[in-house]
Amino acid sequence: MSENILSLKNITKIYQAKNGETKALDNINLDVKKGEFVSIIGPSGCGKSTLLSIIAGLEERNTGEVYLDGEEIEGISSEIGYMLQKDGLLEWRTIYKNVILGLEIRGIKTKENEEYVNNLLKKYHLYEFKDKYPTQLSGGMRQRAALIRTLAIKPKILLLDEAFSALDYQTRIMVTKDVYSILRQEGITALIVTHDISESISLSDRVVVLSRRPAKIKNIHEIKFDMENRTPINCRERPEFSKYFDLLWKELDING
Amino acid sequence: MDNKNISEDRKKYLRKIRINKITVLITQIFVLIAFIILWEVLAEAKVINSFITSSPSRILDTFMNIKSNNLMMHLWVTAYETIIGFLAGTILGIIIAIIIWWSEFLSKVLEPFLVVLNSLPKTALGPIIIIWVGAGTPAIIVMAIAISLIVTVLDISNGFVNTDKEKIKMAKSFNATKWQLLTKIVIPSNISTFINTLKVNIGLSLVGVITGEFLVSKAGLGYLIVYGGQVFQLDLVMTSVIILGILAAIMYQSVVILEKIILREKK
Numbered sequence: 001m002s003e004n005i006l007s008l009k010n011i012t013k014i015y016q017a018k019n020g021e022t023k024a025l026d027n028i029n030l031d032v033k034k035g036e037f038v039s040i041i042g043p044s045g046c047g048k049s050t051l052l053s054i055i056a057g058l059e060e061r062n063t064g065e066v067y068l069d070g071e072e073i074e075g076i077s078s079e080i081g082y083m084l085q086k087d088g089l090l091e092w093r094t095i096y097k098n099v100i101l102g103l104e105i106r107g108i109k110t111k112e113n114e115e116y117v118n119n120l121l122k123k124y125h126l127y128e129f130k131d132k133y134p135t136q137l138s139g140g141m142r143q144r145a146a147l148i149r150t151l152a153i154k155p156k157i158l159l160l161d162e163a164f165s166a167l168d169y170q171t172r173i174m175v176t177k178d179v180y181s182i183l184r185q186e187g188i189t190a191l192i193v194t195h196d197i198s199e200s201i202s203l204s205d206r207v208v209v210l211s212r213r214p215a216k217i218k219n220i221h222e223i224k225f226d227m228e229n230r231t232p233i234n235c236r237e238r239p240e241f242s243k244y245f246d247l248l249w250k251e252l253d254i255n256g
Numbered sequence: 257m258d259n260k261n262i263s264e265d266r267k268k269y270l271r272k273i274r275i276n277k278i279t280v281l282i283t284q285i286f287v288l289i290a291f292i293i294l295w296e297v298l299a300e301a302k303v304i305n306s307f308i309t310s311s312p313s314r315i316l317d318t319f320m321n322i323k324s325n326n327l328m329m330h331l332w333v334t335a336y337e338t339i340i341g342f343l344a345g346t347i348l349g350i351i352i353a354i355i356i357w358w359s360e361f362l363s364k365v366l367e368p369f370l371v372v373l374n375s376l377p378k379t380a381l382g383p384i385i386i387i388w389v390g391a392g393t394p395a396i397i398v399m400a401i402a403i404s405l406i407v408t409v410l411d412i413s414n415g416f417v418n419t420d421k422e423k424i425k426m427a428k429s430f431n432a433t434k435w436q437l438l439t440k441i442v443i444p445s446n447i448s449t450f451i452n453t454l455k456v457n458i459g460l461s462l463v464g465v466i467t468g469e470f471l472v473s474k475a476g477l478g479y480l481i482v483y484g485g486q487v488f489q490l491d492l493v494m495t496s497v498i499i500l501g502i503l504a505a506i507m508y509q510s511v512v513i514l515e516k517i518i519l520r521e522k523k
Contacts, residue, residue, distance in 0.1 A: 056429055076428070076429065076430075076431040084422050088420075088422050090441070092444045101427070101440070105430040105431065105432045106431060153430065
């Protein structure tokens with residue numbers, strides 16, 4: 001047994017509607033190792049986000065099991081962090097009040113946890129902005145605040161659902177780099193859904209390609225760069241990058 | 257921007273805005289004064305019949321005799337009924353909206369009833385209300401509630417339903433309970449909905465109270481207007497209408513001030 005932090009077994013999802021049923025996910029099996037970054041890409045509307053929602057416990061699955069650290073989970077787990085497309089910061093709360101929202105909701109706003117949050121804020125250069133309101137911060141800082149809000153509950157794995165796609169291109173590249181280094185430093189496993197091929201290559205150790213609806217796993221690619229201190233920015237200059245890009249592009253083929 | 261070194265262009269721009277604002281204000285005052293003078297002159301010259309139209313000087317006289325015709329008492333009755341009706345209608349409306357938000361089933365069941373009740377002219381309920389609660393202050397307050405309640409429920413429910421889905425999802429990912437969703441996300445997201453509802457309700461409550469006073473006919477500005485009309489004392493009617501206008505303006509302004517306080521606290 002390898003140390004899989006997350007295992008998906010035979011996940012199937014069928015949506016019921018008045019005019020019939022739609023199969024969104026068809027028998028998905030996937031293992032994610034501790035500390036690994038895995039991206040999921042696929043044609044739009046194929047059910048990538050549904051898969052994340054199921055893992056997060058926000059949507060129910062029809063069949064299959066989700067294992068976290070070897071234990072089967074049902075519903076919303078306190079050990080899974082979830083980041084959405086928009087930062088979802090509450091504009092009537094200060095940054096500090098925003099980042100402790102998860103602690104507050106879960107009823108674990110202890111001194112120890114608050115100290116942990118304060119350390120994260122200091123470490124990632126938001127401490128001096130903790131009494132500001134979200135509208136006073138740049139897009140990149142807001143995304144970092146949203147990340148700290150998620151990290152505050154000390155998740156074992158972080159799910160990112162198109163988490164950067166609402167940002168403009170430059171901010172997005174910088175935020176991706178920030179998030180990458182923060183998650184690596186904190187040793188957090190990440191499962192990333194994106195429609196952006198370059199983003200998936202630049203961030204991950206493996207890329208999972210899904211087929212069109214009903215989504216099946218078409219292929220899983222290991223992404224390896226022959227370099228030290230890889231970051232989401234410097235790996236883009238490597239020749240392997242375009243090789244991977246071509247490969248994934250062909251696999252995502254609109255005919256396919 | 258720094259106040260010390262404002263550019264010439266900016267000064268010009270600021271001055272332009274100020275001049276524009278003053279011009280509008282002066283014109284408004286001028287229109288008002290011109291109207292009053294014209295009214296007085298035409299009445300004096302007997303071009304219009306001041307028995308039917310009253311005149312500014314006669315209104316002023318009525319105003320001066322405020323003690324003898326008990327104006328203050330009637331004003332107080334109307335103000336008091338409006339405030340009670342406004343508070344009750346708003347609070348009750350918010351509570352019902354929360355219940356509807358809470359239960360999707362209930363919201364679906366109630367929808368057609370609310371739509372019909374909303375388009376029903378509530379004044380038609382007047383006689384029923386009087387028979388049920390008696391011809392007095394309670395009937396007038398119930399009338400004010402009847403007029404503002406359904407609109408409150410519909411507006412606030414609508415605001416609640418349209419709360420940012422991403423924020424709800426974010427809170428749910430932390431395993432938020434329904435109560436936490438309501439208090440931490442839905443209600444704070446809808447502060448501006450609440451303020452708009454208050455603004456609409458203050459007007460509607462006044463409509464309800466005046467209609468109620470027309471029907472109940474015991475006291476209040478609405479009663480004075482009806483009474484003045486019946487005995488053909490247009491001075492009294494006009495004075496009451498003007499006082500009513502001032503009362504409405506004061507009540508609306510208090511909501512605006514409340515809004516400013518709330519928004520300042522948020523910043």
